[in-house]
Amino acid sequence: MSEAKTVGDENSGRSRRHARLEAFYRRYSPWLTARLRGRFGSDTEDLVQEIWLRVAAIEADLDIRHPRAFLLKVAFNIGLSGDRQHRRRRQILDSAAPLGTMALEPTQNAAVQIQEIVLALPQPLRDVFVLSRFGGLTNNQIAEQLDISPKTVEWRMTKALAQCAAELRR
Known part of the structure; x- marks a missing residue:
């Protein structure tokens, strides 16, 4: 019986977390989309989706002190990881190309x-x-x-x- 109670408690915790995440999304998603649209244009929706996927993957409680700064930091980190991937690809291409052709x-x-x-x-x-x-x-x-x-x-x-x-x- 205690095993069933534990599973029920776990599911209840998940649904509370899901509800908090959904409320967080509803409150800040329009702001985040508007904030990023000027800088990223047509890529904004993809970036915003990636941000929310990363936020949803966080196991910790969503008691975030500065939500807007947090979301901008996640966006910045996604941009950095994208830039790192771009640089890695660029290094591979540069090493494979004749010197000077891809400066x-x-x-x-x-x-x-x-x-x-x-x-x-x-x-x-x-x-x-x-x-x-x-x-x-x-x-x-x-x-x-x-x-x-x-x-x-x-x-x-x-x-x-x-x-x-x-x-x-x-």
């Missing part, structure tokens, strides 16, 4: 360099930088999302920009 465009080199610089930033600086530059959030919105003061956002952004500029000068 990267200068803008692609710059984009890769900037991405590497941003990824090398300390986490607190990177979070503020990514939310500002890639998420399009204002300092006040970032402060609210990260539960820090707007002055701290300003300071971290200044430090992040200074570090990025120093790396670009190298």
Whole structure:
């Protein structure tokens, strides 16, 4: 009898989690889609679907302190993994092609360099930088999302920009 009760409790926990996930989806999906549409255009729906698949795969409770920042971070991570796959494919193609026939465009080199610089930033600086530059959030919105003061956002952004500029000068 206790085995049946355990299975019932487990199913009840799953349905509660499913209900919370569904409520989370209904609340934030329109915002997320609108937020990403300007940057990703026709790929937005695919990206949003991938984000929700990753969120659904998280085993932990969905008690997320800053849901919008969390969803943007998931989107950013998906973008990074896509960029890594693209770079790996590019390396394979470059090694198979005769030298010089598949050189990267200068803008692609710059984009890769900037991405590497941003990824090398300390986490607190990177979070503020990514939310500002890639998420399009204002300092006040970032402060609210990260539960820090707007002055701290300003300071971290200044430090992040200074570090990025120093790396670009190298």
